[in-house]
Amino acid sequence: MNAIYILWLRELKRYMRSRAMIVASLGQPLLYLLVLGFGLGPVFQRAGNGSYIQFVAPGVIGMSVLFTSVFSGIGLLWDRQFGFLKETLVAPVPRVTVMIGKTLGGATVATIQGLIVLIICLLAGFRPITWLAIPLAILFMILTAVVFAGLGVAIGSRLQDIQGMQLIMNFVVLPIYFLSGALFPLHGLPSVLSFITRIDPLSYGIDALRLLLIGTSEFTLVVSLVVLCGTALLFVGLGSYSFSKIQL
Amino acid sequence: MIKVEHLVKQFGEFTAVDDVSFEVAAGEIFAFLGPNGAGKTTTIKMLTTLLKPTSGAIEIDGLDAAKQSNETRKRFGIVFQDPSLDQELTAEENMDLHGVLYHVPRKLRHERTQMLLELFELWERRNDYVKTFSGGMKRRLEIARGFLHTPKILFLDEPTLGLDPQSRNQLWTHVKNLNKTEGVTVFLTTHYMDEAERVADRIAIIDHGKIAAEGSPDELKAQTETDSLEAAFLKLTGSTIRDERADASDQMRQMARMWRK
Numbered sequence: 001m002n003a004i005y006i007l008w009l010r011e012l013k014r015y016m017r018s019r020a021m022i023v024a025s026l027g028q029p030l031l032y033l034l035v036l037g038f039g040l041g042p043v044f045q046r047a048g049n050g051s052y053i054q055f056v057a058p059g060v061i062g063m064s065v066l067f068t069s070v071f072s073g074i075g076l077l078w079d080r081q082f083g084f085l086k087e088t089l090v091a092p093v094p095r096v097t098v099m100i101g102k103t104l105g106g107a108t109v110a111t112i113q114g115l116i117v118l119i120i121c122l123l124a125g126f127r128p129i130t131w132l133a134i135p136l137a138i139l140f141m142i143l144t145a146v147v148f149a150g151l152g153v154a155i156g157s158r159l160q161d162i163q164g165m166q167l168i169m170n171f172v173v174l175p176i177y178f179l180s181g182a183l184f185p186l187h188g189l190p191s192v193l194s195f196i197t198r199i200d201p202l203s204y205g206i207d208a209l210r211l212l213l214i215g216t217s218e219f220t221l222v223v224s225l226v227v228l229c230g231t232a233l234l235f236v237g238l239g240s241y242s243f244s245k246i247q248l
Numbered sequence: 249m250i251k252v253e254h255l256v257k258q259f260g261e262f263t264a265v266d267d268v269s270f271e272v273a274a275g276e277i278f279a280f281l282g283p284n285g286a287g288k289t290t291t292i293k294m295l296t297t298l299l300k301p302t303s304g305a306i307e308i309d310g311l312d313a314a315k316q317s318n319e320t321r322k323r324f325g326i327v328f329q330d331p332s333l334d335q336e337l338t339a340e341e342n343m344d345l346h347g348v349l350y351h352v353p354r355k356l357r358h359e360r361t362q363m364l365l366e367l368f369e370l371w372e373r374r375n376d377y378v379k380t381f382s383g384g385m386k387r388r389l390e391i392a393r394g395f396l397h398t399p400k401i402l403f404l405d406e407p408t409l410g411l412d413p414q415s416r417n418q419l420w421t422h423v424k425n426l427n428k429t430e431g432v433t434v435f436l437t438t439h440y441m442d443e444a445e446r447v448a449d450r451i452a453i454i455d456h457g458k459i460a461a462e463g464s465p466d467e468l469k470a471q472t473e474t475d476s477l478e479a480a481f482l483k484l485t486g487s488t489i490r491d492e493r494a495d496a497s498d499q500m501r502q503m504a505r506m507w508r509k
Contacts, residue, residue, distance in 0.1 A: 006348040014336045017377075083332035090296050091349035092322035248298045 003093040004101040011072065011105025015112070022113075029064045029117045033057065033124055036183065057118075057126040058209035059182030062144065065114040066180075066202055069145040070173050072106030073152015073239070077159045086248055099153055099243040103236060106149035107142060114141045133212040140212065143228040144205030148176075150235030157242035176202050186218040201231040249274040249401060249433045250295065255304035257290050257457075264290040266457035268304075272450075274400075277427055277434040279448035281441070283485050287457040288437040289329055292405050295435070296326055309400055325350070327394035329405040329437075331386060335379040339370055339389050342378060343396055350397040357396070364392040367418065383410050391419055395426070402426070404436040408443060420447050441478040451477075455485040 015022070037053040037060075044052035079085040088098045115138070128134065155168055179193070180202035189197065197203050208224035211217035219227075250272040257265040265287045272278040282288045293299040295306055297317040306313040309323045333342050340361060347357035365371040368388040378386060387410045394402070404423070408416045424447060426432045438444055444451055445465045452462040461468055461484050465477050472480040 002348050002351075006345050010334065010337065010345060013341070014334075017336055082335070083328065083330050084334050086298065086328055086330075087332045087334075087346065088349065089298055090321055090324075090326055091346075092318065092351065093349055094318055247300060248293060 003091070003097045004104065007088070007098060007101025008105040008108065011102065011109055015109040022116075025064070025068060025113060026116065026120070028067065029060045030120065032063060032183075033060045033117075033121060037124065053121075053125055054127070054214050055185075055210075056183060057121040057124075058213050059180070059206050060121065061114050061117050061141065061209060062180065062182050062202060062206035063177055064117040065110045065141050065144050065205070066148050066177055067173065068113040069106050069110035069148035070152040070155070070168075072109055073103065073149050073154070074156040074159065074165060074168065075106070076102070076153060076156030076243075077162065077165065080156075080160075080246075080248070081162070085246070089246065089248065095244045095246075096240045099240045100236070103146065103149045103153055103239060106152060107145035110145035110149065111138065111141050114145070128213040129215045137209055137212045140205055140208040140224070140228070143225075143232060144202065146232045147201050147205070147228055147235055150232060150237075150239040153239035154235060154242045157239065157246050176200055179203075180206050181218070182206050201227060204228055204231075249276070249309055250278075250435060251305075251307040252291075252295070253305045253307075255291070255294065255306065256302045257287075257294060257299065258302045263457055265294070265301075268454070268457070268459055270452055270459060270462060272433060272435060274433055275427065275431045277423070277436070277447055277449050279444040279451045280435065280437045280454060281439075281444055281451060281481060282437075282454035286454045286485070288454060289405060291454070292326075292403055292435070292437065296324065296403055297321060323399060324401040324403055325394050325397055325399035326403040327391050327405065327407045329409065331390065333378045333386060333390060333393070336377065338375050338377055339365065339381070340374040342389065343393055346393045347396050352397050360396055364395055365389075367422065368392045368415065384412060384415065387411055388415055395422065398426070398430055398432065401433045401435065404434065404438075406437050406439065408438060408440060416443070423447060441476070441481055445477045453481060453484050460484045 033056065037056050041052040044055065076085065089095070091098070155172070159165065159168070179196050179200045181197055182202070186194070186197055186203065186207070204219060204224040204227040207217050207219050208221055211221060252271070253269050255265055255268040256263065268287070268291060280288050280291065290299065294301050295308065295313065297313055297320055300314060308320045311320045311323070313320045334345070337345065343361040343365070344357065347361070352360065362371065365374055368391065370385060370389055370392065373381070373385070378389065381389065391407055402423070407419060411419065420443065423434060427434055436448070448465065450462070450464055451468060453460045453468070461471055463471065468477065468480045469475065472483045474480045474483055
């Protein structure tokens, strides 16, 4: 437990100390919120779907959680390249412990980042239907963060160099985001697209946030909970396996 | 304490370690010398469970390093050749993190951290981020961290690289002391022949992945009919300069340096 705690704390300290990174990582969600929120707002409203800011805010929060958690896991690559990974791999603790500490640290950082984006959304005019749903929304943010931090570690364990990061960004992270329903409603999609959105775990995280914050959804809360818990177990398991196989 | 039999490591077609066998007795200081790219670090990586051998057997304190890697890791400590500190943490935080990972009780952790940071003259800078340290200070911290717990076996992979003579002297005095008082077995690599001659009980010279010679410093000199360890080393390994290919870590460090500029 001590090892998990100290590695979790390391992730948190690194995040808190990197103010430039905090600000930089808010750039993309802000751009989506402001440009898409205000730019597409009138079109969305004329189509009879209400306020786009209200609709897109949970998607932007989900985006922030996704990006931060995946890249926190992929941060293993930096640990590998700058040597710290060796320190953890030769330590007399099971590698699964190291992986869990890293994943929980990444998930915590991603949840904090999601909360910061939620506050920015509130400042931009987003209003949840009830404030009482916020704690449950945070729970779903945590679950989503664990899912993608696990995926990040699984990917980071296999990446050998920085060139691979661009590949992951373009072929894994962006498709997960764009196919999650973060920017568009999930109902009425062509069948192939509809199928793809349903196998994307982020769809369930964002849909749950949307249900809790604005009261509209495609899936029930229980379905989202079950899918996210299942995927979290799968990705953390996959991450643990990949991490245990690392050789330097 | 360490028993290596017919150890082989291949990377594709390239054989980095080629049928290496040796033994290190408990309480012995054993130096593993060789030119760049000879296979020293690859051997240490296999001994410390970072790399799986292609074939051969490694026994550490009676444990099969490949099959009982978790248990094996409890038996040793290591100072790496390359940096392995977290630059975003302070010196004390790096020591603390290491202490927790190595199950050093909190009180002892704090006592030893103070003793070691004072020994390597870093105590005044304990609350500074490692990224603000000079190369020599980082190296000293790396070594201090390696000594935080007292393992049965200590692996030192070119520990004095980038250290000034004072720090080197401090390091070897501490290593000798640990070896004498705690009976710690030491497995070291170095490019400095005078250091190997000064501290090692026994030396193995590796070249092109194979052990070229093994024995005490005097035995090696006698075997090669030379009057110094350096001359013996050159006689066994030749005088051609060896190149090493930059690996992904080197490329990343070069890139990071470019960004910082």
